[in-house]
Amino acid sequence: MLDRFAPSGQERLNTNKLLACRFALLLLAMTPACTKVDPRIAQVESGLLPYAAERLGVPASITDRMREYGVPGLSIAVIDQGRVAWAKGYGVADTSTGKPVTPTTIFQAASISKPISALGALLLVQDGVLKLDENVNEQLTSWKVPDSELTQGHPVTPRQLMSHTAGLDGCSEGMEGEAHTSESPDSLLPVLKGICVVSRPGQSLDYGGTGYVVLQQLISDAARKPFEVYMQESVLDPLGMHHSRFVTALPSDLSGQVAMGHRDRGNPIPTGLDYDPVMAVGGLLTTPTDIAKYIVNVQKAYNGSTRVLLKSPLVREMLRPAKAGRGLGPHLSGSGSAMRFGHDGGQGGFEATFTAYLHDGRGAVVMANSQYSFMLVLEVLDSIRRAYGWPEFGETPQRPPAAGMGQQLVVPVSTKNLVHDPVRFRVSADVTFQVHARGNELYLDGPGFGTAEIFETPDGRLFCPQLTFSDLGSPWLRFVFDQSGHLVKILADDDGSVALLRVD
Secondary structure, eight states: OOOTTSOOHHHHHHHHHHHHHHHHHHHHHHHHHHHOOOHHHHHHHHOBOOOSGGGTTOOBOHHHHHHHHTOOEEEEEEEETTEEEEEEEEEEEETTTTEEOOTTOBEEOGGGHHHHHHHHHHHHHHTTSSOTTSOGGGTOOSOOOOOOGGGTTOOOOHHHHHHTOSOEEEOSGGGTTGGGTOSSTTOOHHHHTTEEEOSOTTSOOOOSSHHHHHHHHHHHHHHTSOHHHHHIIIIITTTTOTTOEEOSSOOGGGTTTBOOOBOGGGOBOTTSSOOOSOHHHHOEEEOHHHHHHHHHHHHHHHTTOSSSSSOHHHHHHHTSOOGGGBOSSSEEEOOGGGOEEEEEEEETTEEEEEEEESSSSOEEEEEESOTTOHHHHHHHHHHHHHHTTOTTOOSOOSOOOOTTSSSOOOBOOOGGGOOOSOEEEEEETTEEEEEEEETTEEEEEETTTEEEEEEEOTTSOEEOGGGGGSSSOOOEEEEEEOTTSOEEEEEESTTSOEEEEEEO
């Protein structure tokens, strides 16, 4: 008996053709997404501009610069349009094993632990457990901030702990010595016993780890659970930071995933990692991608999204610049649409940084497993900002390496070259540069690059890397003074063939 609902042969043929067509269209739609590679990745990888006298203006690759700095491993995550656009690893996680760095290789975050810890404290504020401006002794149970004349009417608050304005410091050797001889290596109490108030809380900024020692204990006491358990349950897991953990020692289940720290020229640190009981200060193990997830969540909250961990009002409080550009955890820089938040980290054979824009969903995280890698980290960040057209980011804010990095490339600028009163020089009818000093550093203001530092080499030559991309086309400068010691002319180019005359 025939099934009257079964399709005929022609119907089956038509159906098969339709399915084949749909499948082909699906493949066509999928192919660009699967095969298209962002060309800016290659630009980042090949566009580093070394701050070295013999390499100025000549682009270099990430792998070349890693080899020149002696950095074993590097990991990057780039944020664009409010999402993690890409993440890649370079080199090896451990020179003793040769295991390659991948996007999931875990690095020691060092001081980048602080803004993540601050987020945990702010969630307790959001839940009504803590108040930003109340006395921390109201919630501390296992230890109290010692009262003194300095705290009368000016108690230490969570806001001050997170912004490095609590006026705390180590007052005895217990701060350093007892912490590592305690019977319980995870206990903060020996460290806390060495802390006291040394200046009026809220009066000044003193960046350091002391406030975050107290913040760690405050979070633990207020949440009524160990700090690392609270942070995992309330911050890391909800943000999807699945390769992150606050620890005081390397967990056995992570031993094959964590990069080891290295000294100069890739020599491994015997202990591999550097730990102490102060996890809020530097105990986070993580990846650039995980830090990028934190960044994206904060960016979305700042711009009003409700599908976030910390709601918009508190995120805006967190990212409101206070003393010296400090927020509640992150450091703030830039202004207007180019305002950014970020933090650096360096500890026991690791260097790292992240920076992110508040308004347009851009940023990056760079981590390396060498204690001599921060200049490389900044060169990579600088390459990212040029490839992605970041606004008003400025030049890499670091001198070329000197001691501990091989050849000495710069020396302090000679006293005679420190022109403290701004002096203008004309390149053409409508292009001028201005030279001026800030303390013991010399700077040049010019069109196209804003303000850039002028460095001096051991042989007495001056160079400004940003000039490579200016109308002059060369980074090399030579100052000419009159008999009275006044700077009257600047000779530019390698042979001094271009003269910039002083504009009175």
